[in-house]
Amino acid sequence: MLSRLSGSLRRRLALILLPSLLILLLVSALAQYLLAVRPIQRELDRALSDVAIALADRIGVNESGDVTFELSDEAAALLDADALDYNWFAAFNERFKPIAGEPNIPWPAVKLTRGEPYFFDSVVNDRPVRAVAVMTACGVLDCGVVMAATVRKRGRLIRAAQLSALLPVALAGCVAFGLVWFGLGSGLRPLVRLSRELERRSPRELSSIRVADAPDEVQPLVEAVNRLMQQLSEASFAQQKFLATAAHQLRTPLAGLQSRIELAQLETRDPDSRIRLGEIHESAVRSARLAVQLLSLARAEPGASTGDARVVLDLAKLATELVDEWVPRAIANRIDLGFELAAAPVEGSPLLLREMMVNLLHNALEYTPSGGRVTLRTGLYEGGGFFAVEDNGPGIAPELREKVLERFMRLPGTRGTGSGLGLAIVAEIAEGHQARFELLDAPGGQGLLARVSFVSCAGT
The missing domain is CATH 3.30.450 (Beta-Lactamase)
Structure with a gap:
């Protein structure tokens, strides 16, 4: 059905109106x-x-x-x-x-x-x-x-009479055709505005369109679009609520499980039991990490309402808060973790921006071998704030960098215990902040540079 109605609506209306107008003009010319x-x-x-x-x-x-x-x-x-x-x-x-x-x-x-x-x-x-x-x-x-x-x-x-009869009709016909074409374009302009309004919206913007601004003939279409927006918003909210609830409910028992496993490791003296408990502990840590990432993903998805308002903040200060947590982890893995921080004012959600940094740091420390180097940088880039995590690990081949941004995508043969969600979460949060997320070759030629660049500095 839709295939039969495809094509330009303006052209379809013109094909209906213009032949009738042409016949009317010819009859008028003949009569004159x-x-x-x-x-x-x-x-x-x-x-x-x-x-x-x-x-x-x-x-x-x-x-x-x-x-x-x-x-x-x-x-x-x-x-x-x-x-x-x-x-x-x-x-x-x-x-x-x-x-x-x-x-x-x-x-x-x-x-x-x-x-x-x-x-x-x-x-x-x-x-x-x-x-x-x-x-x-x-x-x-x-x-x-x-x-x-x-x-x-x-x-x-007779020729003079023909000219006097046909010339005004021809001029009137040209003017009428132009007016009809212009009138059709003017009449269809509300549909063009509606299409541009829908085109400029991001997946996160599901608010209703003002029905009062549309002509009477277009209002049923606008109301149908608004109903669809409402249904999408409700479906998105239900999905986010399920993910957030499931992740929250999983975190508490998993934390308790980790504590019990750690206690059991301290109490047991059997080497084989210690190894098995270590494997179980590692699985519990990975599961807890997955629950945290699912919760972050729910917050980052379009239409999410985290309760964490957008504020002006400095990425350098946000990165400083991660030093105490992540430096000991880097030392435990025998990795040199450095912080090169310059002022980078941006506007965003502190909770989500912190989650971006955590995911990039976690990936870098996870895949960089012992003796390697990881650096977190903040500053200004192309007129806006940025932060980047650079490592000298194995890196990611250029042809696979788009692929690893998909959810639950892990490259075959990679080491580590990741779930394949970290980079997908970073991409989601960057899109929600109108920032650009890039995976590049490290300046030294070995490793990966993950950079998030914001459009402009906050307050400018």
């Missing part, structure tokens, strides 16, 4: 033409018949009973005074044989009535003519006169 041409034809025919009737009065019968025709030289000169057309006449006797005038003018082969002009088209001396025949009485018999004139003047007047 007929109304202009017929009076011209009648007037020219009337003038021709007046001359023919006047000539018919010149026919008479002499004492011998022969038909005669008398025309003065002055009258004959008047017949030839037309500058555009040739005028001919012929007088016919009772046998309708020419007795005066142009002998090549034919008498019409139809029955005529005395005194009633009969108009017809013919050819005289290889020239098309308009002719009129008038039959008159010659005593008790009938005779007549035919007056003929070439059609040059008549054609010129």
Whole structure:
């Protein structure tokens, strides 16, 4: 169904309206033409018949009973005074044989009535003519006169009438077509605005569109879109609520499980039991980490409401708060963890921005081998604040860097206990803050540089 309705709505409406308008204009032009041409034809025919009737009065019968025709030289000169057309006449006797005038003018082969002009088209001396025949009485018999004139003047007047009829219609048609096309574009502009409004929105913006701003015909569409937005918002909220609740409910028992395993490790003296308890403890830590990441993912998803308002903060100060927690972990893994911090004011959620740093640090420490180096930097980059985590570990091949941003994606053969959510969470949070998240080669040529760049500094 939708495939049959695809294409430009403006073009579809134009294909419906413009042919009808074209037909209307053609009918109007034809009507104007007929109304202009017929009076011209009648007037020219009337003038021709007046001359023919006047000539018919010149026919008479002499004492011998022969038909005669008398025309003065002055009258004959008047017949030839037309500058555009040739005028001919012929007088016919009772046998309708020419007795005066142009002998090549034919008498019409139809029955005529005395005194009633009969108009017809013919050819005289290889020239098309308009002719009129008038039959008159010659005593008790009938005779007549035919007056003929070439059609040059008549054609010129008709062409002028055509031009006067068609030119205004053509101009009106062009203007009407332009107005229809412009009117269709203007009438469809609310739909264009609606499409741009929906296009500029991010997946996080599911608020309703103002129905009052739309025309009456578009309001049902806007209301349908608003209902869809509401359903998406409710579905997103339900999903986030489930993830947050599940992650929260898992964290407490997992923390208790870790404590009990650690206590059991301290109390047992069997080396094999210690190894098995260590493996169980590692699984419990990984599960607890996964629960924390799921909770972070729920906060970072479009439409999430974390209760953590956006504020102006310094990324350098936020990174300083991680030193006490992450330096001991780096030392335990024999990794040199450095902090190169410069002021980087941004606007965002402290909780989510901290989660971004934690995930990048965790990934770097997880995959960098012992004896390696990890550095967290903050500062200004291209007019905005940034933070980056650089390591000299194995890095990620350029063709796989888009792939690792997918949820639960871990590259085959990688070491560590990650769940494949860390980089996906960073990408989600960066998108929610209109920041750019990049995975690049480390400046030294070995390792990975993960950088999050914000559009502009806070307060600028």
